[in-house]
Amino acid sequence: MIEFRQISHRYPGSAGDLILREISFSIAPGECVGLTGPSGCGKSTLAHIGAGHITPAGGQVVVDGVDLTSRPSRQVFLIHQEPDLFPWQKVKKQVAFAMGQAEPGRVAALLALVKLSGFEDYYPRQLSGGMKKRLALARALAVNPRLLVLDESFSSLDSNLKYELYEDLRRIWRETAATILLITHDSRDLENLAHREIRLSADKPTTIKEIRQLK
Numbered sequence: 053m054i055e056f057r058q059i060s061h062r063y064p065g066s067a068g069d070l071i072l073r074e075i076s077f078s079i080a081p082g083e084c085v086g087l088t089g090p091s092g093c094g095k096s097t098l099a100h101i102g103a104g105h106i107t108p109a110g111g112q113v114v115v116d117g118v119d120l121t122s123r124p125s126r127q128v129f130l131i132h133q134e135p136d137l138f139p140w141q142k143v144k145k146q147v148a149f150a151m152g153q154a155e156p157g158r159v160a161a162l163l164a165l166v167k168l169s170g171f172e173d174y175y176p177r178q179l180s181g182g183m184k185k186r187l188a189l190a191r192a193l194a195v196n197p198r199l200l201v202l203d204e205s206f207s208s209l210d211s212n213l214k215y216e217l218y219e220d221l222r223r224i225w226r227e228t229a230a231t232i233l234l235i236t237h238d239s240r241d242l243e244n245l246a247h248r249e250i251r252l253s254a255d256k257p258t259t260i261k262e263i264r265q266l267k
């Protein structure tokens with residue numbers, strides 16, 4: 053269980069204004085929760101707080117009962133909009149590197165899962181946009197995090213690629229039971245993937261406007 057407990061945040065220098073106020077929700081194992089809200093409301097900020105990259109002004113991030121607030125760990129893995137792949141590393145190396153201890157069999161299995169078998173020796177620049185996203189996914193799954201956060205990870209893809217990736221993601225879910233927080237502006241992402249939507253408000257500071265069951 054992943055719990056965001058009363059998370060509040062302000063950035064230094066922003067006149068001390070609170071951006072997020074007491075945001076609380078939890079995500080059950082195997083669940084995909086969509087996080088939506090107007091641009092600038094604080095979704096990415098919440099993602100970085102969840103991953104321990106930013107210390108919130110208040111509140112805790114608790115993973116399976118352990119307080120991981122401000123502690124970057126392998127438990128919560130964040131994939132950005134433009135996947136931060138290493139340009140100098142081949143596909144297979146990127147996945148092996150994420151594992152820490154390389155397990156060649158598992159690297160091959162993960163690459164097969166994201167349909168990149170045969171591309172083991174390619175460099176990121178030789179991959180299409182969709183392939184890069186799938187490589188980023190394989191790398192994230194290699195880490196085997198308790199929570200995978202996808203921050204607008206599909207937004208630059210055309211709709212055909214998107215539908216292809218939905219299929220892949222649903223299949224990957226069935227096979228890995230990953231727990232996902234999906235940040236998106238696209239209602240189709242929610243319809244296709246999310247069990248629940250958490251919508252943040254437009255007013256300042258941001259609070260939760262609505263929680264909606266989708267599946």
Ligand SMILES: Nc1ncnc2c1ncn2[C@@H]1O[C@H](COP(=O)(O)OP(=O)(O)OP(=O)(O)O)[C@@H](O)[C@H]1O
Pocket residue numbers: 063064066071089090091092093094095096097098
């Ligand atoms: N490093 C920073 N320093 C100061 N203010 C920041 C910083 N990062 C974000 N902000 C501010 O915090 C607020 C929330 O930003 P954030 O990027 O979390 O929004 P978002 O919901 O992800 O928006 P979008 O949908 O456009 O990606 C914005 O007002 C932004 O200007």
Ligand SMILES: [Mg+2]
Pocket residue numbers: 095096097203
């Ligand atoms: Mg954002």
